[in-house]
Amino acid sequence: MRRLPARSPLQDVRLALAAVLAAALAGAGPGAAAASAPAPGVKPAHRLDEPGRRTAGAAAPRSADRAIVQNGRDLVLEVTVRPGDTYVSLGERYLADLRELPAIRSRNGDRLPPAGGTVIVPYASLNDEHKVKAILDLYPGDGPRDGGWVHRVGAGRQQASDESLWTLSLWLTGRGENFGSLADRNGIPGLIPSNGQEIVVPAEMLLAPFARLAAAHVSEGRSAAPADGEDASDDFTEVPSEAEPGPAPPAAPPRGPATDPSGQLTYGADGDGAFGAYRLKGGEALYSVVMRFTGRVDGQEVNDLARSIATRSGIRDLTGIPIGYRVKIPLDDLLPEFLPGQDPRRQAWEKGRQKTDRYTNLARSRNLEGVTVILDAGHGGRDRGASHNGVSEHEYVYDVLCRIKARLEEDTAARVLTTIKDRREGYRIRDAVVLPPSRSEILLTDPPFPLTDPYAGVNLRWYLTNSHFRRLVAEGSDPLKVVFTSLHADARHPGMGGAMVYVPGEEYRRGRYGYTGPVYARTRESREVPYVSFTRAERERSEGLSRQFALALIKSFRREGVSVHPFDPVRERIVRRRRSWVPAVLRCSEVPVEVLIEVSNLSNLPDSRQIADPAYRQRIADAYVDALHLYYGESAPRPPVSRLATAGGN
């Protein structure tokens, strides 16, 4: 079920989108049959690409915004400058985030063309409304149907032979990598769509604005759209799907104490609003300052923010910033813990932290007796996860899973359950630097799921985990002696490597979550308990207990020589743009103690070399087992022997 916050701005957006869509479909021929009629009183918007259809009597005729595909794959919107426009007013009209402005400016020239001239805005930078407009301009026959989004190949302004599943997937779902799932779902052999073919993009894969239209179009009695409006992401590569919040109101310059608790920032304000100022140290790069104080880790986003901070701070050359230079970080971008003490966001953060910190796992165990570990390795099957520097995520984290499983089973009394299995290799430890993709992984649901679709794959993982958990508790296990761990490796800003651990932030799982559709209907675990939700106390307890385990992990990683991200390696949410969310495997899991470990940053060269080394993967596994001992009250009595498979005889 979709969760719609009872906020009116979102409804306004939906209404506007519905109007645009209804008008676009009204002229779309046969496809229009599925469209709902424009609501009474909603003025039909004019078609974007046909000047003759413009509403008569408009005071000042506006030129059309036009979607253009450059180089066969880059979708941009060519937008027309209006009288009185500035880059800022254009940005407010078209962009999801005003911080994209410097990039737009450098692409189009520092001087805005005069009224009637045009400016190019990349599709990825557009706000929701204009993303929909761009797609409908390029593919006027596209639209929602039965809770999904339907695209007809060759019916738009692009030649059928120029269309690709990759770009369609990128534009409608936010990830080109989803093309394989689209091909599967639509029975497209060879991944080449044919002219006239209809491609249905299911709601749970769609980007937010399309998902909203799809959900709005589901009429009574039809099967409901499976998406709950949240992303099903387990990684940084996916975009969270709720509406972007509007631009924040300009922050007032803070009063009172003028430094943050760490003493690293001073606060001030200029024409662009309030900021925290930081003096660069020797050898420090601006990107690392951005990562430390804003929590951003995505490469593109870190670089964009670093550029806009540089501009605001009067820095021309990013590579030659003098030591001691004062850089201004917008207050809105700072992590709450770096805000002034009286800032409401900082206070809310402190209050939340106090509540979750009250919880301590008092369960104790000797040699992990009575402890059950549910292990998950992200991705598998067709989806290999992140891939950089010759290392693709799944193979390597799956090998870490096998090593953890082997050590727990051989050396401790813990019981291990898994979500995933390689049908060909089983849980064989692989002592190689190059791990060829296997693609024969299945999720251990009933019936097993062959991982053809990464979205369903993520959701079935938590359904399966919850089913394991309920059975364990029913059999008399102590719920606080069950630990869920999902293993991943990501692709962040290449400048900084090291492991990071995510725990489920209380405020990011307040909804009711569940999915419907053929895959879920067929799987026992999702039929058992189709929807989950959590009480406030459960959420606070889970965040607190999980953070405690995550801190034990970090301590143990450092002791074993596993590299750890230098800033804030334990996090309760992913921060991207101005949105925060918890990965779905944590958000929907009922296991109180749960973590998602990004063991390495594959974009970072040293990290990617380390994770390729089997001895390093063993070190991660050893450190993980030590952390469990630590968490359950023992001081890790592990003998420091090498546990490579050749020695252990698996």
Ligand SMILES: [Zn+2]
């Ligand atoms: Zn991953």
